[in-house]
Amino acid sequence: MxxxxxxxxxxxxxxxxxxxxxxxxxxxxxxxxxxxxxxxxxxxxxxxxxxxxxxxxxxxxxxxxxxxxxxxxxxxxxxxxxxxxxxxxxxxxxxxxxxxxxxxxxxxxxxxxxxxxxxxxxxxxxxxxxxxxxxxxxxxxxxxxxxxxxxxxxxxxxxxxxPEKIEEKYLVRPERYSDLAAMVGESSDNLPGVPGVGPKTAAKWLAQFGDLTGIVGAADQLKGKAGQALRDHLDQVLRNRRLNQLxxxxxxxxxxxxxxxxxxxxxxxxxxxxxxxxxxxxxxxxxxxxxAETEAEEGIEVAGSLLGPGELASWLGEHAGPGERLALVVQASPRTAAGAGEATGLGLAGAEHAAYLSLDRADVDDERALRDWLADPACPKVLHDAKGQTASLETVGLPVEGVVSDTALAAYLVRPDQRSYDLADLALRYLHRELRLDEGTDDGGDDGQLALGWDDGEQEQADEVDAAAGRAAMVHARAVHDLSVTLDEELSDEPEQHLLRDVELPLVGVLRRMEQAGIAVDLPMLEALEGEFAAAMAQAQQDAWDALGDDTVNLGSPKQLQVVLFETLGLPKTRRTKTGYTTDADALAGLYAQTEHPFLEALLRHRDKARLRVTAEGLVKSVADDGRIHTTYQQTIAATGRLSSTEPNLQNIPIRTEEGRRIREIFVVGRDASTGTGYESLMSADYSQIEMRIMAHLSGDEGLIEAFRTGEDLHRFVGSRVFGVQPEEVTLEMRSKVKAMSYGLAYGLSAFGLSKQLTISTGEAKQLMEEYFERFGGVRDYLRDVVAEARRSGFTETILGRRRHLPDLLSDNRQRREMAERMALNAPIQGSAADIIKVAMLRTERALREQGLASRMLLQVHDELVLEIAPGEREQVETLLRAEMGGAADLSVPLDVSVGVGRSWHEAAH
DNA sequence: GCGCAGACGTA
DNA sequence: CGTACGTCTGCGCG
Missing domain, CATH: 3.40.50.1010 (5'-nuclease)
Known part of the structure; x- marks a missing residue:
């Protein structure tokens, strides 16, 4: 058409x-x-x-x-x-x-x-x-x-x-719209309408008399003021109609x-x-x-062989020479709490050929050939989600070396804010191919097999389950191979190649080992803590119900709470949400300050305890059979380059309140799973004020750089400049204001937001920001330039060249545009911090290995590393950490690292 | 059973 | 009207 x-x-x-x-x-x-x-x-x-x-x-x-x-x-x-x-x-x-x-x-x-x-x-x-x-x-x-x-x-x-839409919105069919406009007028063309005649009247007449000619012919019959007005303006209407006729x-x-x-x-x-x-x-x-030029999406075709017992070695000999890149797709049993599932089969694909090997059917020769090929760093492999895939191979005793690309990581570096890096999504996005198996018609699986070009002799032997699994694995491997080629081209910039090759890919192994290690938990203490929080929660609930004289309201339901607070109790309305009025902690605390209603106190206490209980309960459920918690690190989620932690999330364990910190006491030093050797302590090392240091480095602001070089308390130093007093004269109030502002600036904070946070007037907040920028002009210039540059180039960059694309910087929607501007301010800072700690993790693990130490890394919490320290290694590891973390980047300010040790994570905090 | 909204924990 | 995440609960949907 x-x-x-x-x-x-x-x-x-x-x-x-x-x-x-x-x-x-x-x-x-x-x-x-x-x-x-x-x-x-x-x-x-x-x-x-x-x-x-x-x-x-x-x-x-x-x-x-x-x-x-x-x-x-x-x-x-x-x-x-x-x-x-x-x-x-x-x-x-x-x-x-x-x-x-x-x-x-x-x-x-x-x-x-x-x-x-x-x-x-x-x-x-x-x-x-x-x-x-x-x-x-x-x-x-x-x-x-x-x-x-x-x-x-x-x-x-x-x-x-x-036509239907026009009739719905403008009350007439499109062919009559010009008649209507002639009567109603069109201000943009400077065509005046008939006074008192709007779209409804005009549409009514049109319905009655058919068209404008009909209306003119029947002008004498038109009733009321509108009718008279039309008669008075007939010439004008007819002229309008001549002009708006195309x-x-x-x-x-x-x-x-x-x-x-x-x-x-x-x-x-x-x-x-x-x-x-x-x-x-x-x-x-x-x-x-x-x-548009690409043909309609098709499936992926693959020519491959189902390998029978004893055939792997010769296949590898023919298709997997050193330097020949092969895609590898691992099939595995479901994963367990303690870690990955077990590999059951492998799909392989090079530029031309593909193969499938069922590990159940593999003989001794196959296993040896596979083990040698997997472990050989000179044999390049590409995987999709290398961490999960190699973990399944590790589980069956097959270590992997020579991973030269991971298509999920590569796609993440190309576009870090996609919601999915599923193989099927990437195949569609970059190859314009459906990763759907072509099942052919209903007459059995033969069509599909023929489409894959299987060797007929082998086909006889393969049972149907293996055949389907093998076919899927080969198609996936073909997709991974082709994707790795395409994504390589997308990542042609040297810094991005460096990020993939020297940071993200080597980090995969580090993260896998951290996940496998897990962190030991004092389970009896955790369960006791859960009980304690549960009891406190029950008490708070009872107190809340007593204050209300109603024990049916569910305190966990914001909807029911709104009824209680704003209808039953008639308290003042809070900030609006999509569905009503907020009942968040800030708002409740505000209400309490105004009214001192005992229900509010009990409700806030209930929220607090319920949260702690749920956190503790979740951790209890996460403890694996080895008595440790094994989180999973996601390497392709955060658009800024940070890691994230799931199942459970160990990056949001409470620390701010005294009670919350007690949860950190249950993370304790443990023993090695395989050797049974005990460790001596946990060590926590964190970067102090890394984001502000990056801000100092990126902005080149002399004042901020000096603040870090002198080693003085940062916020006191900044406070003295902003308020024009000696550092020792900076009051706690001044310090906390400046601290809030310093951090807020890296997030794109507005004067309005600052005033809200500090409960001062917008004018005061504005004044404060102006003073700040007066003294730290480099920061102001940097923040302005970073957005302007991102607008020009379309992306922001970290110190290692990690990019984040922000097309919304040019949006016509103000809200979206300003959101993108704040992202552009924050991404280089947060992302550079992520770059630095990733490099630090690689350096730390390498140094531990090179120095023959048994201590190991367990957790990463954005600016903090938690390690398990082997007996007698404490001092050496501390020195090592300070060197490797502190030397992870060469900034114009020092990277200070602070270190603590203890039997629990809580004690190791400092 | 699933998805959304609200709430809240961390850096 | 400050960035980046993950998880839980309640609730309405089907």
Missing amino acids: SRLLLLDGHSLAYRAFYALPVENFSTTTGQSTNAVYGFTSMLINVLRDEAPTHVAVAFDRSRQTFRTQEYAEYKAGRASTPGEFVGQVDLIKQVLDALRITHVEVDGYEADDIIATLTAQARAEGLEVVILSGDRDAFQLVDERTLLLYPVRGVSETWRLT VGDVPLPVGVADLQARGWDREEVHRVFDGLEFRVLRERLFATLES
């Missing part, structure tokens, strides 16, 4: 110009580009969504048209064209030329007339038509085969106006056949986009155009 896409160039450019803040869109030469950006963005979206076969863009040539000749006031009263808009239309035409999209303009006519003419031609030739225009005059063109996309709210959302037979230099989409000029697109400094948009454009 052929489909013609028509755009109204001027109306879209204007809309974009007013939707996008012009100050965020200019080239280094000072040319404004917001209209070009918005227009191009809309164009890309519509090309992607509508997949037209023919395209044209119509422009107005000048304001002099047959309409201004009839009515000099037509479109008068419009503000003169802003200076920043001038020139952008020509730039839009350059973009169109690069894309080989025809643009048309004709003296004496408006863009809408050209669109009407082309629409008429296209319909006559049997094409579907899609019009993208912000001008209501285009409504009259809509019919069953002509769709209007009408931009609403900025440049990212459009209404799809069909011309469907403009003499055009092109016909529909000339508009067929042609190949775009890749080099010219690069040249034009370079000039415009559009980076993000270029990527979006290429992605859209290239995926």
Whole structure:
């Protein structure tokens, strides 16, 4: 089916110009580009969504048209064209030329007339038509085969106006809309309406008399004031109608056949986009155009062999020479609390061939060949989720060396804020292939097997379960192999290759060993603690019920609490949430301060104890058979580059309150699972104020750097500068204000947010920030520049070159844009800290090994490492940690590490 | 059984 | 109207 896409160039450019803040869109030469950006963005979206076969863009040539000749006031009263808009239309035409999209303009006519003419031609030739225009005059063109996309709210959302939609929203069918508009008026065209006649009256008349001609003929019958008004303004209405009628037979230099989409000029697109400094948009454009060029998604084909007993060695000999990269996919039994499941089968795929080996069917020769190949660092392997996959092999005594890529990690480095790195998702995203097994028709599995090109002889021997499993494993391995090639190209920058090769990949093994080690738990103490919290919770619940005189309310239900607080007790309303009023701890504490109602005290206490109980209970459930808790570290979740910890999350164990800290007492020193040797203590080492140090380094601010070099208390130092007093004269209040602000700045804190947090006026907060920036101007400049640079490039970067793309920096939606700006402020700081501790972990593990130490790393909590210390190694490990953590990055300020030791995590804290 | 919202723990 | 996470509970959906 052929489909013609028509755009109204001027109306879209204007809309974009007013939707996008012009100050965020200019080239280094000072040319404004917001209209070009918005227009191009809309164009890309519509090309992607509508997949037209023919395209044209119509422009107005000048304001002099047959309409201004009839009515000099037509479109008068419009503000003169802003200076920043001038020139952008020509730039839009350059973009169109690069894309080989025809643009048309004709003296004496408006863009809408050209669109009407082309629409008429296209319909006559049997094409579907899609019009993208912000001008209501285009409504009259809509019919069953002509769709209007009408931009609403900025440049990212459009209404799809069909005849039904127009009737629903504007009360008349599209062919009568111009009649209605003639009576109601159109302010943007400076066409006045009949006083007292709105859309409802006009629609009613149209329903009654059919069309405007009918209404005019029956004008005498129209009742009331509105009827009289129409009679008084008949000439004006008829003139409006002549003016808003689009011309469907403009003499055009092109016909529909000339508009067929042609190949775009890749080099010219690069040249034009370079000039415009559009980076993000270029990527979006290429992605859209290239995926349009790709054929419809298909499954993955693979030629492979099901290996029978004794056949692995020769297959590897033929296809897995040193230097030949093989993808490896491990099938395994389900994982257990203590760790990974057991590997049961392997899919292998090189550039050409694939194979499957069932470990159950493998003989001694196969096992030896497999073990040698897996353990050989010279035989390069690529995996998807190497940590989980290699853990399953480790479980059956097969260590893996020579992992040169992990497709999940590579995809994460390319785009760290995707929600999934499933193999199937990546295959679709990067290979345009469905990772779905082609099951063929219903006549059994033979079709699928033939599609895979299995060797017929082996097929006879394989049982059906193995055959299906083998087929899946080979298809997956083929996907992993092809993905690793594609993602390698995506990660061609040297810093990103370094991140993958020298940081993320080696970290996989470190994390796997930390997970396998787990941390010992004092289970009796934990269970006692859980009981204690449960009792305190029950008491708090009873107290709350007593205060209320009602023992049916569920204190854990915010919904029920809202009824109690704001209806039963009639307390003042709190901050709004989506569904009502918040009952969070801050708000409850505020209410308590106002009212001192005993229910509130008991409720807050209940929340507290319930939380502690649930935390303790969760930990009890997580203790594995070996008496230890084994968390799982996620390496591809946090968009900034941090790790995250799940099942259980050991990165959010309480520490701030006295009672919460008691939970840290149950994490204790333990014994080695295999040797049974006891360890001596736990050691905790953390970076002090690492994010502020990174801020000092990245901003190069002299004052902040000096603060860290002198080794003085940071917040006291900053406080003395901000408040203009001697360091020893900085009061605790001054110190805490400055501390809140210093940290807040790295998160994009506003004066409003600061005032809220410190319970001071917005004015005071503003004053405080100004004083701060006065003294630490480097910080102000840095924060400003980092966002501007991200806006230009489309991404932020950490000290190791880890990127985070933030396309929303150019959004027309203020909320989204400002959110992206805060992310852009924070990502380099939080992400650089993540880089540094990852490097520190690699250095620490290597140093422990090189020095022959038995102590081991157990936990990472963003700026802290927890280690289990073997007898007699305490001093050496402490020295080692200070050196390896402190030397993990070369910043313009020192990286201070503070270390503590004890029998529990609590005692090791310092 | 599943997904969402609200609440809250950490850095 | 301050970033980054994970988990639990209640609740409405089907």
